[in-house]
Amino acid sequence: MRNKQTWSLRKFLSVAVFLAVALASIAMAGFAYFAAQEAARFKFEATVDDAINRIEGRLDLHLSLLRATQALFDARQGEVSRAEFKSFFDALDIENNFKGLRGVGFLGLAKRGEEGAVERKIEAIHGVARPIHPESSEPWRTPVMLYEPLDPADPSGIGFDMFTEPARRSAIEMALENNAPRATSRIILGGEGASNQQVPGFLVFARVGKKVGAPVQQSDPYSNVVGLVYVAFRTGDLFQAALGSAPRLPVNAEVFDGTVSDDNLFYRTPAAPDPSYGEDFRITRNIVLAGRPWTIRFRPTEAFSEPSSPTIPVMLGLFGLLLAGAIALVARYQERAYTAVSRLHETTEKSLLEKDLMLQEMKHRIKNSITRVLAMARQTAAHAKDVEEFSTSFAARLQAMAASQDMLTRSRWQKADLGELLQIELGQVFGKELSDDMLLGPRVLLDETATQALGLTFHELATNALKYGEAGNSAAALKVRWEVRGKRSEKRLYLTWTESGNKAVGAPEKTGFGTKLIDMNITRELYGTIKRDYRVEGLVVRIEIPLSAMARKKK
Structure with missing residues (x-):
């Protein structure tokens, strides 16, 4: 009798253990599936933020064209x-x-x-x-x-x-x-x-x-x-143009004028949404363009890849059912899965916060760029003799600014190399092929302010050299040398721009806008010094600026 009772208890215990582990396995599979879905939603929201940044950046660029045209007609009173x-x-x-x-x-x-x-x-x-x-x-x-x-x-x-x-x-x-x-x-x-x-x-x-x-x-x-x-x-x-540039984003976007309706549809991306994603993956954002509200809806396409495979929760459930006796292993896996999900959630929240800060910073930079473009357009229009001269000067300066912006964008707004900046700006003026000994100096990394200011400065110097110096006949007549002195926050850049040849150079009788722009960039933007030495054999320009942003702020 006692043996029969013990066998019944053991049988019941086995069933109880199996049911307990099975329920725990099913619960773990559901939890892992929920965590994978949350991670996929966080990733898609980050992709949507990237798409919004591209759209707003493209719209702000096009509005700068309207402001430039307005500046032209304002200067001429129509x-x-x-x-x-x-x-x-x-x-x-x-x-x-x-x-x-x-x-x-x-x-x-x-x-x-x-x-x-x-x-x-x-x-x-x-x-x-x-x-x-x-x-x-x-x-x-x-x-x-x-x-x-x-x-x-x-x-x-x-x-x-x-x-x-x-x-x-x-x-x-x-x-x-x-x-x-x-x-x-x-x-x-x-x-x-x-x-x-x-x-x-x-x-x-x-x-x-x-x-x-x-x-x-x-x-x-x-x-x-x-x-x-x-x-x-x-x-x-x-x-x-905004969403189709590389890398392509795995989103289906619908842009509406105001409220969502077929009559208000502006644009729908060719890539169809993936029907396997439900309403949780439909994200709506609102923007305002020139006083007009727009609504943009995003859905993931088949190209969207989730952070983890959707088959993992299924495999986890099967594994738990097959290994009903491995309670300790399941518990340990549960602990690890919970920790991983917590870290993923924490990392995703941090990433979203960083993206929000980056978005605000990008908007601030775009507004500053628009202000600078508008001021440059007005100044160029004020100093230009006719529209053709205004168009040529303004387009060249806009292109110089765009080259600096492109370098900063490729480096994620961190640092830009001085030598590469010189290669780009001089290449635009003299042609892509520059002599090997034209540029000589160590590798120097510039921050955002220095990159934009020096980009315009090099463009203006190169343009003047092409117009008035021997560099107009031979780019080999131009030499640019630089070096860095000091340590840490006391580092300073010393750059020498030398134009040589048989043509004597004298100081101009009147200071043009280009020269004023150079001086303002060096002295006001970068708190440095610039000296021009007009010699018989050519022009020598010496520029000295602090490399540390903190050093410039102290001044």
């Missing part, structure tokens, strides 16, 4: 000829630098019934009468006076009154009232090429004013406004 505007447009190299841009234009501004003056200006610009159309009962007329790229075979867009279209009219009114760029809602734009396919897009307007201090008529609230500049974008090409 008096820009067709040839000058085309020269300005061609110098910007839209195809390579601003993909998604459909065109840039200028609108006149006149009260209804006073269109004659604007029509005469259009005829003077284009050499042919183009009446304002269509007829309108609105109080204001805003006809297109300049537009690029303009098809000579079909100039019908010249004279078109954008105030007659509700979406454009709303954005124009806000731009006039707030003196800030304002975007339209989703509109349909005519395509390009033989098919002339219509595509969704949007326009951004900014007003152009008269000189500061010009009298304002009480009866005319816009008497100090001469017109508006605008840029038109095809959203398909714009977002393809």
Whole structure:
């Protein structure tokens, strides 16, 4: 009897142990599956942050073009000829630098019934009468006076009154009232090429004013406004340029104007979403472009890879059922899995915080870059003799800034090599092939401020050498040498720029904007010194700057 009872107890204990371990195994499999899903969601949110950074960066770059165009027309108070505007447009190299841009234009501004003056200006610009159309009962007329790229075979867009279209009219009114760029809602734009396919897009307007201090008529609230500049974008090409660059992101993005609906759809990526991911992986973000709210929805595509394989939880459950007696091993695995998940969660939260800080820093840098571009555009326009000179100088300086920004971007905004910066900036002026002995010095890593300031400085020095020195005939006549002295926070860079040849160089009678830009970069931005020695055999420039950012802050 006792043996039978003991056997029954052992049988019950075996079943109890098996059930306990089986339940523990199933629980562990569920926990691992939940942890894998959480890790996948964190990874996808990080991918979405990257996509948002690309989109906002591309939009801010394109708005800088609107501000540059506004600066040109502000400097001329709207008096820009067709040839000058085309020269300005061609110098910007839209195809390579601003993909998604459909065109840039200028609108006149006149009260209804006073269109004659604007029509005469259009005829003077284009050499042919183009009446304002269509007829309108609105109080204001805003006809297109300049537009690029303009098809000579079909100039019908010249004279078109954008105030007659509700979406454009709303954005124009806000731009006039707030003196800030304002975007339209989703509109349909005519395509390009033989098919002339219509595509969704949007326009951004900014007003152009008269000189500061010009009298304002009480009866005319816009008497100090001469017109508006605008840029038109095809959203398909714009977002393809932002999201289609390498490395490609495994996201399906849908961009809506305002609320989510098919009528408000701006763009949808070609890659379809992976149906195996549920609503937990649908992430919605909101941004504001020129006063216009946008909604962007993201879903993962089949290219999205999870941090861990989804088969792991299944294998874990099977392993637990087969090894019902390995309670200690399962407990140990549970402890390790919990620790791993905790660390993963902690690491992911830290990564998200760092990405948020990086995003804020990037926005700050982009705003600073836009401010610098706008100031440089105004200064270049003020010193330029004509639009062609403005376009050439401004495009070259913008390209020099872009080269410095590209170096910093490739280094994740950490450090840029001085020798590489010189190679890029001088290569843009003299050609890609530089002599072996032109540049000589040790490896020096520059921070963000020094990279941007020295990039513009080298561009201006090289441009002056090409114009006025022997380097215009032979790049071998230029030598750049540098060295570093001091230790740690006392390190200083000593750079010597030597132009040699048979051509005597004298000090200029008038200081140009380029020279002022060099001096401001060295003395104000970097708290260094610059000395120019005009010799019979050529120009020698000596630059000395502290390499430590802390040393510059102390000054």
